[in-house]
Amino acid sequence: MQLRKATMADFDQIITILKDGANQLAEHGVDQWQGDYPSHDQIKEDIKNGWAYLAVSDDHETVGAIAIVDGPDHVYDNLNGKWLCDTDNYVVIHRVAIKSEHAGKGYATQLLNSVINKIRQSDKVDSIRIDTHEDNKAMQHLINKMGFTQVGKLHGAYRPDETSYVYELKK
Template structure:
């Protein structure tokens, strides 16, 4: 491993991805709470509000091995740097789009991505990992989530149009993105 310039940074090579387990649940809840606070402070208070993702959603992601973690190790202790749900198969929310997807090929969807704030570019690292392993990736975000729009667009995703969430009565519009590694 190379020595880092700053003593409080960690070599990116030490980072790895793994599935979340029930042991990670409490820390994952803290990271989602941190993300909700940041979202609200940056002008996006309604996408996740004060309670999303619900506890049952996180538990379901863990149980079905959709919850992925970007981790590293410092001082012999593992740290969660970021987390996301990686959902294979067709997403029912994406069946109708005001616009057009890049293609109709098989894809995975990234949902509920959140960084712990311990390192820079952790969300981007998660997206790169998904692209490397799956090639065709879709995601969506709230029109007020300028940070995630920037992360997706700077990661080469195309803005494909607008979709409407199926699981809530209000604030349903999301910007849909896709990137397909040909």
């Protein structure tokens, strides 16, 4: 699995991957990404800041998308919980999606492994943070499998009545 930094030329492809991800969530009864998040403006900001990446399989096919956002991330300003590392030197994994035709083939695990390995090479990062909807059991399983620790909850960070579980991995 390779990570390729996205450019504005990749915008439509990222939007398509994320909409596909939203549809997969809806098919599994998960109410995540069913509103206006992630927005077109958010994706443009991800690309502009160098946070957006495409996941490319070993056979050179784009299979997914991800954002690796530099901290501090104000989404976490109202965390109900306690961080493992009291630091602003962290990155956040957001907006993870694998195309539906590639689901169930281990690409999400490969993608997170690639991201974690990339981040661990940085001397400027103390931890990795990630969150997911309380009903997104598949993502919670993946996050736990990758060694993250649940550190708290967010209420209303993405939509008013939505709860997300928040995780951290010490580098």
